[in-house]
Amino acid sequence: MSEAVTRPGITADALLASLDPLLRAWLPRQRWFAGKGRPISDFNLVSATELLPPTSELGFLHLLIQVRQPLVPGLAGGSPTLAPDCYQLLVGVRRELPPRLAPALIGHVTRGPLTGYTVYEALHDTRMSGFLLEALRMRARIGTLRFERDPRKNIDDGLAPRVLGAEQSNSSLVYGDTFILKLFRRIVPGVNPDLELPLMLARERCARVPAPAAWFLADVGDEANVLGVLQPYLKGTADGWELALRELAAGRDFSGEARALGRATAEVHLALARALPTVTLGHTQMELIAEGMADRLDTAAKAVPALQPYAPALRTTFEALADLGRGEGTWTAQRIHGDLHLGQCLRSPAGEWSLIDFEGEPSRPLSERRMPQPPVRDVAGMLRSFDYAARSREPWAPQWAGDCRAAYCAGYAEVAGRDPRMDPVLMRAYETDKAVYEVLYEARHRPDWLPVPLSAVKRLATNGPATEQH
Ligand SMILES: Nc1ncnc2c1ncn2[C@@H]1O[C@H](COP(=O)(O)OP(=O)(O)O)[C@@H](O)[C@H]1O
Ligand SMILES: O=P(O)(O)O[C@H]1O[C@H](CO)[C@@H](O[C@H]2O[C@H](CO)[C@@H](O)[C@H](O)[C@H]2O)[C@H](O)[C@H]1O
8 A cells, every 4th residue: 555656657666666676685684674584575665755856866755665574484573473564764866876875875776767776775864864853843744744843842953963873773863962863663553652651751750761852753544653753862971781881891880870770760660650550460460461471482482492491491480470460469560661771771971860762672562562561570671681781791790780780679669669679570570571582682683692691591490590600
């Protein structure tokens, strides 16, 4: 289904004919492409919008493109179903690519109506990135694209754009060190938690999360698809992962920062619990949560054989969670971050921590990512992250990780009023679930890193405490 192709005389099919062979080669090389390792069957153009009036020399296309891929047994892709994944692309079309744009090359078109043109990643073209900021400022409507902004926020024009060089799951543009525009790559119809939660937190006056200043969407069929969010750029910040590695390398303690991070996490949790409904989990829900964890373990063990020897022991952790659910207690679930780790925490030069990237784990269905969950899940994510940092170098530093983990929980308890270590069964189950997720994530995206979560899996399977050496 094509919503619009605005270049006169070019149909969706013809446009795809031009781009098809180039995208087949280029897409799997992109960090954000979720379907790595599976062949591409074909493409379907969901929408194509000409962003600036094209000339014979230059044009900019905004594309939403579905990529169909067969399911290879044992290697599920970005989506747990057979539904095709939809990606956002910004494509520049030029007769001649200037040398400064050479690294952005997608390819030279040899068939279809764009024959003879060169196509490239237009994010790297300041004409394109500058145009996006202007569209947000002016609340533009272009074809299916709808640009929105918070009228209370001032956005200066003409801020110089640059592509953020970070390793990330999406793509970001920084404007004059004032704003950062995150462009989502894999587009899922519906409410995007990375816009929803920061907006809610801003309403709660929670200063731990940068408040969205503008955003843009595509209206396709009955669905609004969030494509990008503009937030204040926190200049001079360092992310928790960089900082932790730096301190580790210098043999310095990080527990003071870990404690501050625990406090910041609890502040965000409290604000989310005020802003959005919380629910009480009884035994049925706990059993369902445990079942979900066991199912994810089965999927991961099928895809990553190295996980298989540990699967029976890990399953007992999830059984313990289900048993806990059969007891007397109840637990509170609320909206949480959903994929919290050190890389999602930014520390200002003044030492204040902010949390970013509320999308949740990108491979989970949106409905699941938006469900209330026990806040201990975020805590477990951070505990995993301290372990990751400590294991990412030789010799690994179990004491360092153990101190950070304890300090983080203590900091969390100071603000939340309850220490997450009071729920050891819940915490262990979530930590195990996260380690299993990481095994699959690393197998797909960074196979060299696979030993890091596997060592945690080994520890969790043999019931060892977090600081035990394996
Ligand atoms: N508001 C911000 N201020 C400064 N840097 C930011 C901000 N938001 C994100 N970043 C930087 O961009 C990187 C990627 O952002 P993130 O939201 O995690 O994107 P992704 O989902 O693509 O991983 C972060 O690791 C951080 O370095
Ligand atoms: O891209 P996102 O930041 O949304 O998250 C994904 O990528 C992360 C890696 O960049 C991955 O995190 C894992 O590696 C981190 C070190 O690079 C470590 O601190 C985390 O604890 C570990 O989970 C994350 O799981 C994935 O969803």
